[in-house]
Every structure is written in structure tokens, then in C-alpha cells.
Amino acid sequence: MSASNWDRIVDVVIVGSGGAALVAATMAADEGAEVLVVEKDELLGGTTAVSGGGIWLPNNHVMAEAGIPDSKDAALAYIKRVCDGRAPDPELLEVFVDTAPEMLKYLVEHTPATFHIQPLPDYYTPWGWEGHLPRPGRTVEANPYPVGERLPEWRDKIVKRGTLMSLGAATTLTEDFMPRTPEMEAELARREAEDVRPKGAALIAALLEGLLNRDVSIWLSSPAKDLITDEAGSAIGVVVEHDGNRTRVGARKGIVLACGGFEWNRDMVMTHLGYDVKPLSPGGNTGDGLAMAMKAGAQLGNTTSYWGTPVMFDPDITRNGEMVPQFEWGRGEPSSLVVNQKGKRFANEALPYNDFPKAFGVFDNTNHEFPNAGPCWQIFDNVVRSKVRVLSMLPGEPDPEWAIKADSIAELASMIDIEPSALVSTVERFNENAANGEDPDFERHRKGLMGPGAVKPLTEGPFYAVRIYPGMLGTNGGPMITQDGEVRLQGGGVIEGLYAAGNTAANVFGWAYPSGGGTIGNGTVFGYRAGIHAGSRPARDI
Template identity: 35%
Template sequence: MSAQTPQTTSWDETVDVLVVGSGGAALTGAYSAAAQGLDTLVVEKTEYFGGTTAYAGACLWLPGNQAQARAGVEDSADLARAYFRSLVGDATPHELQDAYLDGAGPLVEFLERDELIDFEYRPFPDYYPGPGRFDAGRGVFPVPLERPEGSAELLDAVRPPAYAERLRLPAPEGPLEDGRALIGRLLLALHGAGGRAERHTALTALVQDDTGRVTGAEVRTASGGTRRIEARRGVLLAAGGYERASDLRRTWGNGPGADWTMGPAGGGTGDALRAATGLGATATMLDESWWCPSVLFPDGSAAFALGFRAGVFVDARGRRFANECLSYDRMGRAMMAAGAGDRPDRPVWWVWDAAHGEEPPGIVLVPTDRESFEQAGVWRTADTIEGIAAEIGVPADALAATVKTFNGYAAEGHDPEFGRGDDPYDRFFTDPESTVPNPCLLPLERGPFHAVRIVLGDLGTKGGLGTDVHARVLRGDGSVIEGLYAAGNTAANVTGPVYPGPGAPIGTGMVFGHRAATHMASGT
């Protein structure tokens, strides 16, 4: 990719706003621009709209919004600020934090002015204890989208769910749900506001004038040709991160690499980041991702897993090393701290017993196929603890001691080592009718015992371009690259090294995508 082309007055097309990418941040920015009267074009590199957002449950961490108020949830930017500051502190500029928190509620109000965009509150706990924490959560979700008449061409281009795409299954019929509902609603609203969106169109270069202002971009079309698109008000880069760029991840020491990411194939290759840094843009937090424990698949890929209802995670020593019920980013960081599951030579195994069935007792975003997993050696079964220890290559006496200790904790209802079950998030996925002392602590007592391999995966990278409160991209000296904006995983995230609650990745991206569009619409 060329980072820059010579200045030119020869354009193939002229728009007010060019948006690169089509996830939640990109489409929020695009719709916001179009709704404010700007001629807006979205270009998407892959065959589908939606990016990683389409895979998501699409809880949105947008504190103090009217969808919460409709459900009787009393929240505010100030309550969220107390919580956010207690976690993030000075890891990111306070003015960026305030821009996000103060902009969340107004964004929901702005979006819901369009009858095509609708949100609802559903409980999902914040991820950390602290002042201002909501034990029942403060997230809102897009309402499932019935397919309006005449919308098939647009909605059929929304990325399928992760399981369907990974297993090469057709997208489900009927209403769009979760992240696909968010993408579908934003696409329809964008179309209704006069904006356009194109697939199979990849960014190849940003164009500057002789003052250093970004005036447009070069893109590669499906036929392999080049188009030069002038963007009179600006270019918004919201094309995801570099989760699929093995070279960038190696350079920046970003985790185990591209094989274990949940980012969709074909995207997340860092194109926007490369183009902007080629113009002198600063980039930070490049070793950071939205981490998660993931189930290793036979082909070497991995799938996000959460909501662990039973079993234990053990490392190569046959020992537990963390509270398995931690929120996924916290568990991923615990894996890194313990040197467990972050490399092929440091395995983690999720072990459970027959009382919890033959399928993994939790939520795996892509369904497991036991036969193929067993053939690949990433699923093991044995009648005894000693047998499963031999199958997964850990010391039998250590695993037996681990299980005996854990079963004692289950009988007592308390895990003094790691506090499993002490936090509202831990208990969120458990059986509400359970009568055991601690529903997060269920003993492992009878064979056969099962084990599947767990690795350190991610939902995308979270480091990226430095930006100001208007999402304008900054140079290393702090000056603004005029005409260039970034949001979503293309930008360094305002949460720093913390994942405060469900929907923070999409929520932050949406707020700054909207702020970028509003700044472009202001003409300043």
C-alpha cells in the first residue's frame, strides 16, 4: 500500500465525507454525516458490511441514555465517569474520556430520531467493582430488525454471524439480531439519509494537498482498477484494527498473533493505520487488544468463549491460575500474567466432568464438533482424573490435588484462592434456580472427564491512531492532520488497558464516529 499520493486535482468522484470501513463506528459516523446534510460514501474492503461488529452481541456501553431511562435505569455521564476514572485513571487523556462519556447519551438521542434506529436496555453487568459500577449493567442493545420490504439487497450484504461464516453456512433467515441488527439499522438509515455504501472497495492511499490537509483517497475496486475520491469535508478511517496483520502484530509485540483473533477474515489488516502513519500520524497502545479466552479449533483458529458455568482452567502444571468466571478481557490478561495459553508451548485446558454434559459448559461463539476436535487432539476424554491428566500432559498428582481442592471450595461455597463467584458478573451466567452454596462452584466428581484446549484470543486490536476530542488524527507533535479522522479500532481506544463493561469497543467507536461527522458538518 502507498501511504500517500502526489497532490492532484484529477478526481474520479467527489463527496463531502468518505468513510473507510463499515462496522459500528464507521456506519455511525457515515449516518451522522448524511443526516447532517453531507454527501457521504462508505467504502468497505470485503464482500460484507459490518466488520467485527456484525459478530458481536452488540451490547453498547453508552451510559446515561434515553433507552436506559425508558427501562427505569437511572444512569448519567457523571455516575459512569466515577466508575471509568477509577479504572482508567490517567492512562488516556481526561478530555477524551469526557468526550466519550458526555457524548454517549446525546448520541443515542440523535440516532433514535430516525425511526429505523431503536435501542433497548438489557441487564449485563459492568466488568469491574468500583464506584459508579452497575451490578446489573448499563448496556443497551439494538432492537432486532425485521426486514422491511425492498431492503433485501442491502441487508443480504450484512456479514453473517460468526458461526455461519466460519462454518460456511448460510446466514439465518428472519430478523437481524445483535450486531447484525445494529449494522442493518445503520445501513438502512444511511441509505434513507442519502448516503451510499460500496463493498469490494479497498483503501490504497490517502491524498494530501500542499498544506498537508487530507483531501481524499485512492481506492482499489473489485475489478482491480483505481478510483480517486475527493472528500471535501474529510476522510473518516474506521476500518478496524490490525488483528489479521501478522507482520504488525509481530513488530508491536501484540499477543500470540493473527491466528487466534475473532476478527473476520479479509479485514483487520491495518490498511488504514499504515496509510495514516505514512503521513506522519502518531499511533499508541500498539501492544493492546480486546483479549478473551478462546477455544482452539482443529484448523489452528480459535473462537471466543465466555459464560463458563462449570469446570476449571488448568495450566501445564495442572494448576488453576485465575478465576475462570472473570469477564473475558480480565481473564485474557490473567492468562498473559500467568504465562498460560498465550503461546502454543504454554497450554491451558478447560476440564469438566460428566455431570455437566458432553458439550463445553459455557458459550462458544462457533459451535464445536467433538469428532474433528478429538482427531486434532484439542479435545480429550478419559474416565478418571488420572486418565485425563495423562491425555492433556499434566502431572496426575497435581491435577488430582487441584480438583480435590476445588471440590472442597464447592462444598463450602467460597473460592479463597481466586474469588470465583464473589462478583455479580461471575454469577450472571449461572442457573438462577440453583440451590448450591455458590452456583459458580460446581464440583468435578464423576467421569468421563473432558478437556478442550483454551488459548489467548482477541476480539480485535485496540491500539491505533492518536486522536483529539473531535476524532481528528494527530501527528507525533500533537498537531492535527486536517481532513483526517479516525474511530473504532483504527484509533487508540479511550479505555486504555481496561475493558470497563460490555459494549465498550463498539460504544466508544460509535461516539467518536459521530463526533467526527459532527465536526465535519460544522465546517470548522
Template identity: 40%
Template sequence: MVRSEGVADVVVVGSGAAGLTAALTAADVGLSVVVVEKADLIGGTTAWSGGMPWVPLNKHQRELGIDDSRAEVMQYLDGLLEGREPSRELVDAFVDHAAEALDFVESRTPLRMSTLSAYPDYYGDRPGAKLAGRSVEPEPREYRELLGDWFELVRESPLMPHVTREEMTSGADLVELSRQRGEKGVRTMGGALVSALLAGVLERGVQVRTATAARRLLTEGDRVVGLVAEHAGQELRMHARLGVVLACGGFEGDPDLVRAYLGVADALALSPAGNVGDGLRMGLVLGAAVGNMSSAVTRPCVWDGVSMLDGQPLPMMSNLRHDPACIIVNRHGRRFVNEGISYMDMGKALKAFDPRQAEYPDAGAVYMVFDQSARDRTRLGDLMPGAPTPHWVTQAETIEDLARAIGMPCDVLASEVARYNGFADSGEDSDFGRGTVWFEGLSAGGPTPQRNMSRIERAPFYATRLRYGIFGTIGGLLTNGHGQVLRPKGELIEGLYAVGNVAAGALGQTYPGGGSSLGPNITFGYLAGQRLASDALAPGAMAADIEIGE
């Protein structure tokens, strides 16, 4: 039995930053909006994130006296994109409206952002880059009283503490600070962003329905006019006068789609369970075009083989690879990459193909190899200074014994460690340029070989597997600059919008700074909401009820 749930102007599928921003923008002009969220909790991938969007030309830059210009932003982006973006229209729309979108969200919600004093673009030595200002983060705020019963429905991140990025460099006792804030209902990072957006949409009368999964789109002719959702085993028909906004995340939680589009067989999702390509499939059924399908926000991670959450592995995001006494080797025992490159670029390196051997040597059994000095500096899960070595870390007294324990050629691994030690002594990594890539010195004003390399020589020696993690896919339904979904020849699928990770990422396969998916997600949520609002003002747009077909 299908039960009718009435008519709204707009139905939004998904409750991350993109979906909530679209709902906020549409509701701000008086449109009736319903948000449906498949999970029991609100926030999607945004709630697990650092909540730090990359927003060039934002007002907080100016408040700190940081000069920026559109010409510099485009110079920086064009140098990274090299013409590989899915659409120039999307790049222009993001650059021209990102700051405007952020201003709107801050003016309509309790959200207050601030610029990190020393958080540069990820390629800070490239023309047009800025050494601070484009990445902004939510200021801490208490949301329990503000949201009331809704507070408990906002997803909490198992990956991020209740502190800010700025505080992470302050030397404060972050464990105690995070604990105190958790008890008081103070949220930071992605939790703060979601909480603020939720407060904004609730204030404007938006209906937010959790545990309600979108199943298929409803059409009348070539136009999308609603959707069928499922709640508690019952199908619900939800009519949308103006449009349906798909904002239900990527497909990193579906191994078959990851294998098909990313070509990775053993990836681990770093997002909440449920991002399995629902919106992508709904769009494809209607003949939508797609773009950027081989791209994802990747993050090398470690998994202890035991920890699970909601039926999927719960990995740890590791910065151990940045330690100067740590190298990464493939299944042949060979170094293959500068260990300190950005997390996004590391994902690309792990997919490299060797045409000489006709293989992917850096996929599968990739290990971080490090010594006692690196272990003493590492805090990762239950791998803590002075604590027993956990089961997911292999320990040995010699490099040769370590190689045998992890199934690698002893002579090869020993040779690689010796070669790296020589580079540390000479101050030059002639193989992969350790200490020369900007990201290695992100918080230190740039890299140096002396700071980024040291000898791996203090026993015992350790190894743990480095895995291919995906925070979110950024390939999906192709849209125009208003978030409207396109067909392969450029025609609109009327009434259908896609924003967030369900849509083709505006910035293609590059990731210019912290929050380079979250910034566009907020921006295109805002632009989609604006387009829906303008459609509502068109003559006769809301004059008659729509008769629904399937």
C-alpha cells in the first residue's frame, strides 16, 4: 500500500550540508520544504567531517587582512585542474557564489565561521595560492538547549573530537576539552555545521523526517514531480510542486560501484553507513548524464580488523605516514611515493599502474614501516606511547624479521630502509622528493628535508597496513550551475536537482584546500535553493495541483 503524504513545494533527499542548505534557502522565501533522511540520525557525511569548507573570497579573509581576488583563485584552480573539470560552468558558479552562499548561511543560522590563522591551500607554493584564509571552520557553540529534542538526532563523529582545527595547534589538553564540551552539548567541526543548519531549517518550518528512505522518483511526462519513500515498511508518496533535490551522498559504501567506477577492490568507507549510490541510481533511471565518476575524496587509513559501526568497518585516519621515520612500501617491499603528499593525492598514487609489469603494484598489501622513535610520537587508536603494541601492528627486532612477518622480501625491504636512511643523512630524497612537497609542511610554512626525514634505525621496528579509505565520492549526476540535473546532450531533467556528493564535483579530480568538497556542497545547495525560489515566483508556477504519474 502506498500512502499519500500530501504536497510540498520542495522535497530534499538527504540531511548533510548540501541538502540542509538547499532546504534553508528555499524555505527562507516561504516555500514549503520537506527533508527526508534515510538514517535515524541527521547530518550524513558532513557530521563526520571537519566541517571546514574551502570558500575563496570569503569575508573572514578580509577581516584578517588577507587579500584575495577572483583572478588569483582562477589562476590557482586552473593550474591544478588542467582542463579536466566536468564543466567550466560549475567552476565559475562555485568561485562566483561560494562566499555569497557562506554569508547567507551565517546570516540565517546560528553558525559563525572563523578563518584559521595558519591553514594554507594544499599547494601553497603554486601561483594564486593563499597561505591562509580560504578554509574556514565553525566556532564552538552549545546546541543542546537551542535544538531541544532534535539535538540527540544530530549524528556525532567517531573520527573527530569536539575541538577546532585552530585549537589542535594550541598545545591545550584537547582530550579534556573535548570531553567537557561533549558533556555540555558544545559542538565543533561538522557537528556544529549540521546543528546550525538544522536550527535554521526548523526555524523556517521545514519538516525533517528521519528513517525515511527515498526509493524512486515520480514523473509526469519528462518532469520530476515527487518521489516514493519508505518509512517503517510503508511506502509514502510525496509530491513536489517545484522540484526534488537529491542530496543523499555518494556511493563509497557500495563495493560494486566503487569497483566499477574507481577501480578499487578493497576500499574502506570513512563516512556513515548508507552512502550506497541511492541518488545516483535514481538519476540514471531517468537518463541523467554523469561526470567525474573516477574521483573520490580519499584518505589513507588504518583498520584494526575488529572495530565496526553500523555494520561496516570503522577505520582510523592516520597521520603516521608523515612521521620523518616512517616510509610506505608496496607488496614488493619497495617505496613508491613521497609519504607526505596530501591525502587526496595519496589515493591517486595507490591506484598507479605499472605498464612494465602489467600490474597495480601499490594496491592491496601496502605497509607503513617505522621505528621506535616514530612509535614514541604516535597516538593512533590503542597504539600509544608506552602502551603494549596492539594486534594490528607487527613488531620485530630487525628489519629483516619485520619483512618476514609481513610477507615481503627481506633483502628488498632492508635495502629500501638503508636507501632512505642515506637520503635522511644527505638531506635529499632523490627517489620521491621527501621534504619538497608543500603539503608536508602545511602547518610549518613549507617543507624541508631536514624536518621531514630522519633515519629509521631505532629498534624495535614496526609495520601496519595502510588502506585505501574514501571519505566521499565526488563523481555523480552532471548538473548546470544551478544544480539542475542534465541529460547527456545537455537538456534539463525538469524538476530534478542534485547537490553534494551525489553530483559531479565542480572541482574535478583536484582538492585545492581543506574542505574542497564541503565548500562546493554548500554553494550548490544554496544555488539550487535559489533557483527553486525563483521558479516559485514565475507566473503561474504554483497555481494548480500537479497530477502525479509513475
């Protein structure tokens, strides 16, 4: 779409309102730019607001204050090994490591956001790779934010955690790993009463207050529909559906696309990923940014990848009459395993959650099939059932009506349409090796994030089966970017005036996920750089 008359002109337009978008808006405003944030949804916050809120930022000052040593060299060595040579632009890895501590310190000094260390290790610590940090590592989390006190007029306009039961709506991620003492219960009750938001919503709320203090304009329920380019192909504006009108917004300096991935666009998912992957993110992530960038001639990267997590469905958790994907429960517990519909194990069940779903998409070229296509089955015994929550099956409480259980493995197999002899054979082999503390098939006794080194036989009935599927926190492929978030042009150069960050852009880590918060860390760092670059550019005559 080419330029003509404008309904409004600003310096920088930010498309999206997650962590990457709001950091970009903050930086552009601090460079003196007039900034407009446009958000498709009626609520602010994007995927970040419903996330666990971790931000993976190597060598940051919050770590140093907590006495956790780190260095650029160690972080870079680790991240290069995790990426395994598949980063879309390896030079951006060093840019990320250099910028991460700078970005976090800026937010602390110039916005209401404050942070603490999350109790997460680098996810490949059990592999012993150079530069890894054990628990606690490089992940920070925003401190709970008093939305009710500080942003009362926005409390119903910021995304709240809704149907994801595994991450508490009032707890920090740190507290999710702690016992519920009377003192904690009292604090959580206070947060609920006073609308104090933790996790990703805390980051969004703090950044929002900072933007309001900067007089940044924010349009909700205003989806960006099309980029506007000039005769040279430069991005100079965007068409936004606002207040029922198609509004042409000119951007004197630039446009930042930070509006999520394409995980809710099934056509894009099947085209780029090639198999069905269940999304856990907000439903507005339908590839709008990717479509606009492609139309403008962007060079794409990493579009076959996603931030993975296995998911389960609980019949008691629904939205609009449909079951809602839930984070997995119990994977990697000692007396448990995961099998495909043929009754065969197909991966180390203790793998990091980003990695395990990728095994569902493996193609068996001998038998010309996808043997692990979901649903697959998590099988566990009563030892696991008695001590670990699995969806709404709680230890010490009666089984819900939907629970699938049997007194023998053969009977359980018949109930889930698996050939009994196949599942019995798989469990017998697992049990025989697990009795010696070993897993020669997948080395689960040596490697894994989810309870590494812990394998035990499944011996105590009844035995249980829960469907498990490949899921994703979001896709992470899109336009390739420069070190300053500029969108690269197919064939060379950049699309002048166009930037991308977060899940709209090609993940600088490639397919890899170094630790909890790798998603928001990647997004906020390059949102920071994009905002500075766009905001500091000379204004164009549009």
C-alpha cells in the first residue's frame, strides 16, 4: 500500500503490547520520539502478560547483587553451544549478551520495574556444557506490581492469567516452587484483594505505568492491518482499524512490529511447522506481523521453529465450551514414561520442555509415517499419582471422572487403544533397566531437566494414562533483523523504517531455548535496541 493522506502522524508506531513492544516504546519515547502503541486485543500485555515472567539476561546486575558470578565469555560459550550452529545470524548472539545487562539496568533506573532472581538453572546444566549456570542462574522476574493502587483505571485492561492452572495467578514463579505456609497464604490473599499482579503481568504493568508517565498514546482493540510504503519501499505508516475506522497512521521515524507469532494461524502453522502444535498463548497471535513483513519484502528466518512445551487437556478446564491446553504435569517423574500410539517410547521424558515436543514431529522414513503424532500418552503408576498433581488429579483426593486407570498395564493399554503386548513390552524393558537406575535407550538417568537421573520401575497399581500433545508458547520465526532490530530485505539491505522484535522476528537463538525467560529475554533486548534506533533517527518527510 502506498502513501497518501494521513489520519494521524507520529514518530514511531509500535504494533503489539507485550514485553518487547513496551520496551521498544519506552526507548523510542526516551529518545524524544512521539510514540503510538496499537494493540489488536481489547487487553494489554500479549503473551508476556500470561507468562511466568522470566527474563533470561546473562551477566546482569541483579545477579551480581545476589552474589551470582557470571561473565560475557561464559554466557557466550553457553549460548553458542545451545544454538549448535543454527542461529540465523551468529553475530547477534554477542549483541544479545552485550546488551542484556544494559537493558535490565536501564529499566530499573528509568521505569517503575524492579526485579528478583528466579530459581531456575540454565536448562542444559545437566549436560555440563561450558558456561552454564546451575540454579539460580541468569533468569530474573519482575517483582509483584500493585495494579489496583498504581493503575486502577487500567486494571480491567491488562491481560490476566485465566485458564492455565499450573502457574499461580497471585504467586511469583519463585513462590510456585515453595510450600504454602500460612504467611504465604496471607500474602497471596492480600495480593488478590489489592490486585497485585506477579510474573509477566507485573512486567507489563510496570512498563505501562512508565509509558503513561511519558505520555505515550495506547490504542486497544486496534489491529494493524497493512503497512504503508513509499515508492522506494520504505515503511512510512500503517493502516489500523481504530474506533470502527480504517485509520492511516504515518510514522516519521519508524514502525516496530512486536505483535507475537503465528501459532493461532493454522494455515501458517501447517505451512511452516508442518504438524499440529497446540498453542497456549493468547488467541490474537495469528501472524499479522509476519504477513505485513512478508508483503514488504522481508527476508525470513527460523519459521520452522517454535517455543515448545508439551500440553495436556483437562475436561474440567474449558473456555467457550472448548477444552483449553494446559502445561504438562508429572513428565519425568521416576516411575513414569511417555509412549506413542504404538506403545513405544520415543524420547527422553526428562528433556527440557522446549525440546520434548519436537519429537512429536519426527518422520519415520522407513515406514513412511509420523509415529509420534499426538495424542501420545503419559503412563504413570500410583506412586506418582499419590505425590504429584496431574491436571486436576490432586494427591490425596479421589480420581476425577475423566481419569483413565487400570489395575494392569495390559488393561490400561486396551483402554487407550494401544496393542497390549506392545505397551507391556515397553514397560517391562523400562522397569528392568530402571531397577538398576539406568535408561540405556534415552539416557534419562544421565541427562534431562525434569528430574534428571531419576528412573524407577512402574510397579504400584493402579496405573494411569493421560493424553499428551506437542504444544507451544509461541512461534519464533519471522523477519530477519539487524543488531538494531531493522527488518532485513530479501536480497540484501534493510526495509527502511521497519523493525521487528519478540516472536514476530526470527529468534536470534534459532530453535534453541537456553533457559526460562529465553523468550522474553530475546524479545526485550532487541525491542530495546529497536526502540533506541527508531526513536533516535531523523524524522522523515512523509
